[in-house]
Amino acid sequence: MEVRFLGFGAIEVEGRKYEHDLVIDRGAVRKRSKKPSKPYRDKFGHTPLSAAEEIPWGGTRLIVGTGAHGALPIMPEVVEEGARRNIDLVVVPTEQACRLISGLKPREVRAVLHVTC
8 A cells, every 4th residue: 555645734645635634444535534533622732543433443554643743642442442452553654554554455454643732
């Protein structure tokens, strides 16, 4: 699967450009719905990734791209849920996350990618 971070606010997946956060689940790409995490925004100063979102938990690894500057907060409940499911949670800036994903078979990819901050 080919994924490239184009810079602040943009990412390219399989040749298609996106200007919003993404979820990739076994090669299927969809817009990240931040609505379930919005109630936590004041606590974190930014809408975090919370366990209330539709996170692609299947498989053995979940890659979380934390943005251009690595500023996406990850709530402790997400880390705890990953541990409970025996999932290797890889939390890195989005550019590095894209490099980790590139070259993987689509069915191997489960990721949440933040494109700004």
